[in-house]
Amino acid sequence: ATFDAPQGDDPVVLNLASMGKGEAWINGQSIGRYWSSFYSPKGVPSQTSYHVPRSFLKPTGNLLVLIEEISGNPLQISVDTISNNKVCGRVSSSYPPQLSTWGLIARSGRRHQSPPARRPSVQLECPSGKTISKIVFASYGNPLGDCTHYATGSCHSSNTRRVVEAVSHLSSSFHLPFTFVILVLHFSVK
Secondary structure, three states, rough: OEEEOOOOOEEEEEEEEOOOOOOOOOOOOOEEEEEOOOOOOOOEEEOOOEEEEEEHOOOOOEEEEEEEOOOOOOOHHHHEEEEOOOEEEEEOOOOOOHHHHOOOOOOOOOOOOOOOOOOOEEEEEOOOOEEEEEEEEEEEEOOOOOOEEOOOOOOOOOOOOHHHHHHHHOEEEEEEEEOOOEEEEEEEOO
């Protein structure tokens, strides 16, 4: 089957939810093996979308080749784009430090000097052509949850959102030298 490349510069995925198990190529480049018929313990396919590097694509006439090992419906395959409009960052001093801050032990058994420990920080950057349009959640102290479910903890600074908005200036990237913080941001197109 042939298809045209999607417009824009958003990431491209091959949706193989209707297929079973096999391997996919686009324009002679391997997209990899797929196994859409393998279900997770929650009863959903473990993976259905497969990244297609834009460098593999021509503007028109892209050739998709599949080797299907089980069965499937190739008429339901789609080429989609993924557009993110939300990003989350979490940083805590209780997370392990980066490997570069750990002491290294040489083969001789001598301990090398570690570089000075860095304070935890969060650095976020929007996809190309987008800026931060809204701070959805910001908590400094001991926030609860993760990037999908979050809440302030028993220790929270009520002006965290104002501080984050001032630092970000609703731009495309920023850096915060905070510990114990969860940030959830929305993007908009410039």
